[in-house]
Amino acid sequence: MSHRIEELLARGDVEIRGRIAWSSNDARLVSVADGSGTAMEAVYKPRRGEQPLWDFPPGSLYRREVAAYELARALDWPIVPETVLRADGPLGPGMLQRFVDHDPRVHYFVLLDDRPLELRRFAVFDVVANNADRKAGHCLLARADDRVYGIDHGLTFHAHPKLRTVIWDFAGEPLTDGERLALERLTRQLDGAFGRRLADLLDPDEVVATRSRTVALLHAGALPEPEDGYRSVPWPLV
Ligand SMILES: Nc1ncnc2c1ncn2[C@@H]1O[C@H](COP(=O)(O)OP(=O)(O)O)[C@@H](O)[C@H]1O
Numbered sequence: 001m002s003h004r005i006e007e008l009l010a011r012g013d014v015e016i017r018g019r020i021a022w023s024s025n026d027a028r029l030v031s032v033a034d035g036s037g038t039a040m041e042a043v044y045k046p047r048r049g050e051q052p053l054w055d056f057p058p059g060s061l062y063r064r065e066v067a068a069y070e071l072a073r074a075l076d077w078p079i080v081p082e083t084v085l086r087a088d089g090p091l092g093p094g095m096l097q098r099f100v101d102h103d104p105r106v107h108y109f110v111l112l113d114d115r116p117l118e119l120r121r122f123a124v125f126d127v128v129a130n131n132a133d134r135k136a137g138h139c140l141l142a143r144a145d146d147r148v149y150g151i152d153h154g155l156t157f158h159a160h161p162k163l164r165t166v167i168w169d170f171a172g173e174p175l176t177d178g179e180r181l182a183l184e185r186l187t188r189q190l191d192g193a194f195g196r197r198l199a200d201l202l203d204p205d206e207v208v209a210t211r212s213r214t215v216a217l218l219h220a221g222a223l224p225e226p227e228d229g230y231r232s233v234p235w236p237l238v
């Protein structure tokens with residue numbers, strides 16, 4: 001959660017390096033450079049590349065990715081790579097996210113046994129974000145700092161319940177003290193700076209629903225179980 005990286009992503013010169021294979025939303029690998037020779041790699045998802053969906057408003061997915069990063073910040077959990085809006089991307093408005101160098105064979109199911117506490121955070125995060133698409137491959141182990149980062153948060157923050165995830169290993173388990181404190185801080189942030197950020201990125205009913213999910217999770221005091229009759233696991237799993 002580096003301010004310097006956010007600045008570079010928000011203001012640096014963007015150059016497209018290539019297409020990302022298998023991206024359903026035409027994601028591109030780009031390099032972002034400032035005048036002084038500092039450069040970084042990023043993933044660029046232009047709004048115009050977004051695949052239309054029946055349940056999410058068109059052209060809103062890239063904003064949800066930024067909202068997901070802001071959520072991780074508000075929780076004070078560095079589990080989403082820096083993600084910013086770019087109105088002036090090379091293919092038009094979209095989002096830029098720090099590229100996380102990782103081994104694609106290492107994903108949620110591979111990491112689970114060794115890092116349960118780290119991965120539980122994604123379960124909590126996904127309940128608050130109402131993540132409708134947490135596949136195992138959306139948890140990356142960064143080579144640089146040996147942390148797990150979540151990606152692909154376009155299908156989040158819908159006003160209606162849509163939690164669809166591979167992370168059900170912690171269902172029914174009580175929140176840890178740390179998780180409870182983070183969620184309590186989040187409710188305060190929702191009334192402050194984070195709430196205002198979300199209001200810029202999402203529809204008003206989606207902001208209200210985010211607050212309701214946070215309060216409901218604190219009130220339940222435990223991670224939810226999959227809902228009956230809803231397809232609560234994404235396909236493919238990885
Ligand atoms: N921040 C990132 N760092 C590293 N690789 C990424 C990042 N974001 C996406 N990718 C890679 O690009 C692929 C497509 O990205 P994804 O977010 O799944 O896009 P889509 O919106 O098309 O589903 C991912 O499977 C992953 O391999």
Ligand SMILES: [Mg+2]
Nearest residue numbers: 022023024152
């Ligand atoms: Mg994807």
